[in-house]
Amino acid sequence: MNLSSRASVESSTAGLQSGNAGDIFIKARSLSVTDGATLNASTFGQGNGGNITLRIDENVTFDNANAASLVFLGTGTGGSIDIQTRDFSLSNGAIISTITLGAGTGGSIDIQVRSLSLSNGASISTTTAGAGTGGNLSINADQSVQLTGTSANGRLTSIVTGTNGKEDAGDLEINTGQLLVSDRAGIATTTLGEGKGGNIRINASDSVQVIGSSATNTSFGIETGTTGKGDSGNLEINTGRLLIHDRAGISTTTLGEGKGGNIRINASDSVQVIGSSANDTFTGIVTGTNGKGDAGDLEINTGQLLVRDRAGILTTTLGEGKGGNLNINADQSVQVIGSSTNDTFTGIVTGTNGKGDAGDLEITTGHLLVRDGARIATDTNGTGSGGDLTVNASELVQLIGFAEGRPSSLTSITTGKGDAGNLEIHTGRLVVRDRAIISTTTNGEGQGGNIRINASDSVQVIGNSASGTLSSLLTGTTGKGDAGNLEINTGRLVLRDRAVISTTTNGEGKGGNLSINASDSVSLNRVGLIFSGVGEDGENNSGNIHIRARSLSLTNGSFLVAFTEGIGDAGNIDINVDKSVRVSGVITQRLTGNDFVFPSAIASSVLAGGEGQGGDISIKAESLSLNNGGLLFSNTIERGDAGNISLKVDDFVTLNNLSLIQSNVEPGGEGSGGNVNIQARSLTLKNGSSIQAGLRAANDESPGGIGQGGNINIHTSDFVEISGTNPRQVTFISPIFPENAVDPSQIQPPNLSSGLFTSTQTGASGPAGNIFVTTGAFRLADGAVVEAPTANSGRAGDITIDANTIDITGGAQIISATRGSGDAGDIMLKVKDSLTISGSDPNFEKRLAGVGGDRDRITNLGPESGLFANTDVGSTGDGGNISIQNYPKTATINDGAVVTVNSQGRGAGGEIRLQAGSLTLNNGTLSAQIDQTEENVGNIFLNVQNLLLLRNGSQISTTVGTPGTRSNGGNIFINAGAIVAVPNENSDITANAFEGMGGRISISTDNIFGIDFRERLTPLSDITASSDAGLTGTVVINTSGIDPTRGLENLPQDNINVQVAQGCQVGTMEKAIFLSTISDAEESHRVQTTYSTVLLRENGGR
Secondary structure (H helix, E strand, O other): OEEOOOOEEEOOEOOOOOOOOOOEEEEEOOEEEEOOOEEEOOEOOOOOOOOEEEEEOOEEEEEOOEEEEEEOOOOOOOOOEEEEOOEEEEEOOOEEEEEEOOOOOOOOEEEEEEEEEEEOOOEEEEEEOOOOOOOOEEEEEEEEEEEEOEOOOOOEOEEEEEEOOOOOOOOEEEEEEEEEEEOOOEEEEEEOOOOOOOOEEEEEEEEEEEEOOOOOOOOOEEEEEEOOOOOOOOEEEEEEEEEEEOOOEEEEEEOOOOOOOOEEEEEEEEEEEEOOOOOOOOEEEEEEEOOOOOOOOEEEEEEEEEEEOOEEEEEEEOOOOOOOOEEEEEEEEEEEEOOOOOOOOOEEEEEEOOOOOOOOEEEEEEEEEEEOOOEEEEEEOOOOOOOOEEEEEEEEEEEEOEEOOEEOEEEEEEOOOOOOOOEEEEEEEEEEEOOOEEEEEEOOOOOOOOEEEEEEEEEEEEOOOOOOOOOEEEEEEOOOOOOOOEEEEEEEEEEEOOOEEEEEEOOOOOOOOEEEEEEEEEEEEOOOEEEEEEOOOOOOOOOOEEEEEEEEEEEOOOEEEEEEOOEOOOOOEEEEEOOEEEEEOEEEEEEOOEEEEEEOEEEEEEOOOOEOOOOOEEEEEOEEEEEOOOEEEEEEOOEOOOOOEEEEEOOEEEEEOOOEEEEEEOOOOEOOOOOEEEEEEEEEEEOOOEEEEEEOOOOOOOOOOEOOOOOEEEEEEEEEEEEOEOOOOEEEOOOOOOOOOOOHHHEEOOOOEOEEEEEEOOOOEOOOOOEEEEEEEEEEEOOOEEEOOEOOOOOOOOEEEEEEEEEEEOOOEEEEEEOOOOOOOOEEEEEEEEEEEEOEOOOHHHHHHHOOOOOOOOOOOOOEOEEEEEEOOOOOOOOOOEEEEOOOOEEEEEOOOEEEEEEOOOOOOOOEEEEEOEEEEEOOEEEEEEOOOOOOOOEEEEEEEEEEEEEOOOEEEEEEOOOOOOOOOOEEEEEEEEEEEOHHHOOEEEEEEOOOOOOEEEEEEEEEEOOEEOOOOOOOOEEEOOEOOOOOOEEEEEEOOOOOOOOOOOOOOOOOOOOOOHHHOOOOOEEEEEEEEEOOOOOOOOOOOOEEEEEEEEEOOO
């Protein structure tokens, strides 16, 4: 059957008649309606519209033709259209419609075919523009439904139900195998009035494809919407595969007071949303509101979801209504992939730009991939709160890459008054690499969201060493709101290649806390960064850093830091690991034309511009090692106290190759330095490594530090060993702030000593801290130093070492000194078993020349091993005292070693007090050298329970003044069981002066051998208290009165051949020495001349 050339089949009422329109029923093998022909069953009065029924065996074609049932006025019901055929084609503006303009209900449309095709502006619709309800529209096509193109006059190809009045639009349902909507065609239910929009339900067993046009910026798709008071309808798609491509869309929206509809997509195989490479028109799936109504929710259930090339899935609110929730369930994978050729974003987002809250976003899948600048986010840019973002990926979450200024990202952001949502990830493995980001931030008044990551296997954050942009996990605030907390729970955490985990505040809000819990390891490598900070515009406190793990390692310039460079306190760093903490290695990068070395470090700092307290650093571990420039420090460069460093280690703490533990008040800083507290089984510092706490010297740009230097407290059960110097020069700078000028103090020249240092330096103001060491064995060797000096008015620190054994060898030194008006501190050694001070540093002069004689860099006072409590030339502070207590069984000073109080300034010299079971000086020196007036007298007190032995030019001396000065000598008090010297080895006990009176020597002993009182020094072993002016001091020697010759016969005067009985042979490791001592009757009339023979046995002796 053919109808053409404006032919018409019509059963209708005309005018204002009240009758019903008649029905139209056509049964044929095929039907062709073309060239303006019509099928019309309408009423213009009070009656009902007629029904149109087509029963066509094969094909139905409508080409520029219409079939309609209309009710124009009154209360009549619109007629229905019922079409059954095999293949149905509509083209060139053809229309199938039911319309009611009055109070009656619109008619329904029911189409049952094998295939349905609409093209070039053709349409199928049910609408109501009056008080009546719109009719439903149902299409059942066994194979396919296709909508494509526009008409020549721009009319869109469409299937629509709608209402412009008070009543609801009809529902739309399509059941088919394949649905194709392309080239600006569309399927929609709409409401422009008070009525609700109709629902859309699409069931396509194979696929649904919604494809836009690359030739134009306009697009259509599948949508439900409302611009009035009525709610938009819901949209449901059930299919195997869903493809949305090339600026096409699926959406439910509200532009008025009504609520937006929900979208539910069930695609058993896949959902693909792919944008266009030609321009930036949006492609995607959207629920949104621009009005008072809430946006609808969006749910996608599928096997695989792909969003790429400037496409998106969104729920948004631009008005007062709430944004919809977005829920994605993809059994296998979700991939969101951006594009490098255009700056339109690709992503999955819930957001609000208005008063309404954004919806929540949840993704559940096996594998989530976000790459090439794509984004998954919940945002708020208005007064509404941002939604929560939750990712559940059973296997893997990957964020990779950066494109056109956009990082691949998972974010929750607020730039308005509303709070940002929380971000939570549950997965097996999380990988963030090549400048990708996971973040929650607030730039307004709202609170930043929290981040919580649970990755059962591992979290890897990997940067790009060739770029300045960092891969990162972060929470932050630049506004009034507080930043959120960041929590990571995983098996292993890896950061490398300038990757970052951080919480910061650069506004009025607080920084968030950072918590890392790793059942295995936390590893930072090649400038991996973890920090919590207050930025330069910040006005509140930074958050704390907590790390729990089996092991922690920072290598090759990696950093873990809490800092403030604004107004607010830096956070604390709390590290608790079951096994080891390792901070090792430096990395060299070229900046400003120079090569700089970034150290690996754990740090807390008050930076330039900061005003607040530095955070404390607390580490609990089985072992701690700092190697190859590794740093652990807290400092203040501005106003605020540096934090404390506390180490509680079950086994060993080791610092090697210029590694450093430090708590300083830096140049320009004002506050107290933090304390360094170490508790371990053992502590080892080697090759220029050191522990420091002090007030740093002034430089060209800043005054010296002002405040109180921190203390160093060390307690180890086994030993403390400090030795060696660093082999080469390096320059340390911060990897976080490399643009800062390099302070000269950051340049570390070669040959610096390993050591413990508390100091208050030139230009600084305030006392130095003290050094306390308690251990089993204390060993200081090869140029190493323990020092607590002052170079200003502040008092130097005290040094106390409590150990079973103390060994100071190879030019190592313990020093307390003043170079200013402050007093030097005291040195106190509490020794139970043995004290050995021995040898010298053969490289001292070379080391000193290497730094141009800078004594702030090479602090050793000479090549000799020793204890030194000195005052420098030009100083006015008093010298410190040296005290050796607890009566060690043996004390030995040999091979050029020195124990001295040396005052070259105007302050009083200190004293030496030594207690020991036995004391041996073998080419060793105990001295008090006082260069100034007679008031500056240094004294020596020795209390030796058994033997005091002097060998090979050893000296116990006090010398006061310099040539030409009238200063009296100092005092020496010795109480010993026995005193023995070899007469011809020139070992002396002296209390001499230059122009003043000699000092006082008081000796109490049972026996004294080989050393005698003489008025002047001789080549023999002497006891003198003389003066160049001849004013002899006092020497008092009190013995027990026991005659050592009682019961012995006088020895013959002639030389005899002494033979040793074989039974008294000396062991292979022992030596026997026979000393013959003579008491000259002419020099002492109290005793007669006697000869005595004394046998000395020395293990391995000379």
